[in-house]
Amino acid sequence: MQFATSQDVLGCDKVTGIERAAELGFDGVELVVPDGIHRVDEESGMVLDLDGIDVYEDDLWTPEGRERVQEAAERHEIALPSVCPSYLNCRPGLKSSDEAERAAVAADVEGLIEAAADLGSTAILVPFFYDAEIEDEADRERVVDAVRDLAPVAEDAGVTLALETSLPPETDRAMLDAIDSPAVGVYYDIGNSTWFGYDPAREFDLIGESVASMHVKDSVDSSGDAMLGAGEVDFEGFAVALDGLGYEGWLVLETVHRGDPVADAAANLEFLREAVGRR
Template sequence: MHRRTVLKSAAAASVALAAQSLPNKAAAGQFTGKIKKAIKLHMATGNESVLEKFRMIRDIGFDGVEPRVKLGKENEALVRSYAEASEATGLPIHGVVHSSNPDLVGAIDQAKMLGANSVLHVVRYDRKISYLQNYEETKQIIRQAIGHAEKQGVMILCENVWASYLIEPMGMARFIDSFDSPMVGIYFDVGNVVRWGWPEHWLEVIGRRAKKLDIKEYDLTVAMNEGMREGFRKPLGEGSIEWDKVRAELAKIDYHGWATAEVKGGDRDRLVDIADQMDRVLDLV
């Protein structure tokens, strides 16, 4: 009996020692499994093929990608290569970027073909016409496409940009609510608002109207001394944005969805760095 007891104790000690030698499993972050990180496709620079870029983006650890809309017969082969690369690599195309092009129906169809569920739309600001006329005309562009968006299951998401239009959260919320449609929401750009306000204040107001996030940094000190656009130069987490407050507001609305980096791209090493920065500021690991 004594011999069996000694052997059992020795075995238990060996198991404990082996467990101590294993690397510690990384603890999950606050938004692990809730936020999926992506990049804009054009951020992957270089001469690699579309397929090679999709494969690289996937292998780095991004969950998806977002290309720009390319309409017209001359772009059919390129758009088809996006779809083929996504299928071959398993890297989803979660949305498409359409800027302020009024052809939302064409963008919605392209998004659907690529397996995406959103079109990023920039509400234009035409200074040659009155503010109220611009307001109604831009609403009409979106309103005319809502039925098609519902049919295709593709959201129209309006981004807050530097067009000096819809630059505060109450106005943006009212604009979105005027459509009374679940297919129209906000593509919230965290960095773009710092010129006029703070992202956590925007999130407090727009709440669950924020369907997707663009991720970039902004530094007010740099902007004030070197030029407004230079404020975007700082790496994520090293500027004026208080990311802990952003995360707190995202938690309040129980945000689940995509966060896409929109910063200066580059080669594989640069994209790895961006992925690491996103992990830190969004608490993904």
């Protein structure tokens, strides 16, 4: 297994995050286009992050920005396994009943596929939470249709579209079967799984072969609000389920911090390595 951290965990820009991750002993960094406060500026119509900056100014969108990030990754010998456009949670996106909205988000995903391929990232997390949460059969059908259309682009680029939803594993499995592409999988999250009351062993039976990457976090009062080991996640059971699956991919921290993101990331990494028996 390889251990990465979300850029957000370290609370900094991409280049600084790569530097910090290398110092802490991570193998990789998941790059993030932030979602900020889940809102759109009504005047400009643009999705805003916490500082009110257009998310399309992120380094991932330009060759020059990607070059800066890639140079840092090569200099510090850090992999960039995945890209997380969490800002997509700010809008209905691929589930939308508005055809123009779906087309706009599909165009964004195509741009992210190009970015991921340039950076050597093999997975794009496609999130379906907040405004993008899949709520009914009509939503599921629209998502399936949209992702099925994007799948050949991802396959040609050597990138997996990893869907992360709040749905039970049976529904995720049905969606994957309907899309029917080797370039589409799931992004598994043990913190979310625990929060939603799912059983990892059952999930892995149904979707394990399709897991492209995994987030790791812990929960007390909300999903992801605790240091690893301080919440409800059964990490011993998780380790057993990983062994049963034979998983050797990425485990990516998506954890909170208590004021010092670097120190807390280091503590969470140590806990995770010990929990899964990899020191």
